[in-house]
Amino acid sequence: MNSLIKRVIICLGFLLNQILFTNSDLFSSAFMAKNYHILDNNSLLFKEFIKNKFFCLQACLMDIQCYYAKYDKNECSLFTIEAKIDPISLSDKKIYQKIINELLDEDIGMLPIQNLFLENCSNMDVYWSLTTNSCLPCKTGFMKYSEYPNICYHNVSEWKSFDESKTYCESKDAFLLRPKTKKERIFFAQKFPNLRAFVDSKITSVGKKYKWPDGSYVFGFSFWQPDNWQPFKPRRWWILWENFLEILSNGNFNDVSINHKNELTICQHN
Numbered sequence: 001m002n003s004l005i006k007r008v009i010i011c012l013g014f015l016l017n018q019i020l021f022t023n024s025d026l027f028s029s030a031f032m033a034k035n036y037h038i039l040d041n042n043s044l045l046f047k048e049f050i051k052n053k054f055f056c057l058q059a060c061l062m063d064i065q066c067y068y069a070k071y072d073k074n075e076c077s078l079f080t081i082e083a084k085i086d087p088i089s090l091s092d093k094k095i096y097q098k099i100i101n102e103l104l105d106e107d108i109g110m111l112p113i114q115n116l117f118l119e120n121c122s123n124m125d126v127y128w129s130l131t132t133n134s135c136l137p138c139k140t141g142f143m144k145y146s147e148y149p150n151i152c153y154h155n156v157s158e159w160k161s162f163d164e165s166k167t168y169c170e171s172k173d174a175f176l177l178r179p180k181t182k183k184e185r186i187f188f189a190q191k192f193p194n195l196r197a198f199v200d201s202k203i204t205s206v207g208k209k210y211k212w213p214d215g216s217y218v219f220g221f222s223f224w225q226p227d228n229w230q231p232f233k234p235r236r237w238w239i240l241w242e243n244f245l246e247i248l249s250n251g252n253f254n255d256v257s258i259n260h261k262n263e264l265t266i267c268q269h270n
């Protein structure tokens with residue numbers, strides 16, 4: 001590697017560490033350490049190897065849905081508030097529970113983080129706005145499900161391709177559905193029987209892993225998916241044919257091509 005680039009990377013790493021460690025008090029005021037044991041992974045949002053616990057807590061602070069963070073042997077797992085916990089187990093694994101509403105404004109200003117989610121928009125008509133960091137009323141045409149109190153959703157029945165669905169949501173100042181947890185996938189599958197709708201993930205080369213726009217990996221694929229299935233023969237595995245994701249009526253994901261259309265579009269506004 002070019003030694004200048006190497007130096008820049010080392011410097012950046014150092015700076016970032018400085019920021020994170022000097023803010024460790026802030027992280028400890030944003031989280032409560034608990035000896036909870038998380039009983040299932042249906043509310044798992046994110047699971048990745050992360051070198052540093054503070055990056056893991058930062059990922060939780062930035063995720064609107066994250067409520068618990070677990071850091072164990074460099075593995076960071078984030079869970080929503082729906083996680084089934086056993087509060088009296090003798091597990092010595094620490095779980096960090098996000099404290100909502102308790103950080104002071106001046107603390108927030110010091111955190112190297114945008115889009116902090118620290119409030120709870122439990123009132124029926126408001127959602128958590130990432131642009132203003134506050135609870136705002138749902139936009140016209142959007143609605144809330146009590147199960148997901150911080151997000152407003154919109155659905156429309158018109159045949160659309162991935163790009164058309166995505167553009168449609170953007171025209172509503174929103175984005176395609178991002179159901180990260182199994183609970184959400186099952187929830188939408190039940191809300192919309194015969195569900196088939198695009199979700200906000202695509203890849204640009206063969207073999208790439210599907211990720212959500214925040215960089216976390218998508219999990220919850222249907223059996224044998226994603227398969228980059230091709231309608232022509234012989235199959236040419238090196239050609240990317242299916243590079244968009246949809247959610248199926250079983251709540252699992254499947255990859256589809258640019259030619260594929262779905263009758264349902266669900267947009268999410270948060």
Ligand SMILES: *[C@@H]1O[C@H](CO)[C@@H](O)[C@H](O)[C@H]1NC(C)=O
Binds near residue numbers: 041
């Ligand atoms: C969730 O748990 C099941 C069973 O405990 C396991 O097979 C699966 O790999 C887990 N999923 C993730 C994403 O960790």
Ligand SMILES: *[C@@H]1O[C@H](CO)[C@@H](O)[C@H](O)[C@H]1NC(C)=O
Binds near residue numbers: 081100120121122
């Ligand atoms: C949000 O507020 C409601 C009602 O005030 C409460 O029941 C719920 O536990 C709160 N959720 C969080 C994440 O604090």
Ligand SMILES: *[C@@H]1O[C@H](CO)[C@@H](O)[C@H](O)[C@H]1NC(C)=O
Binds near residue numbers: 141191
């Ligand atoms: C879909 O949107 C319509 C309004 O546009 C709403 O009445 C309906 O309840 C939504 N469907 C579901 C399953 O949420």
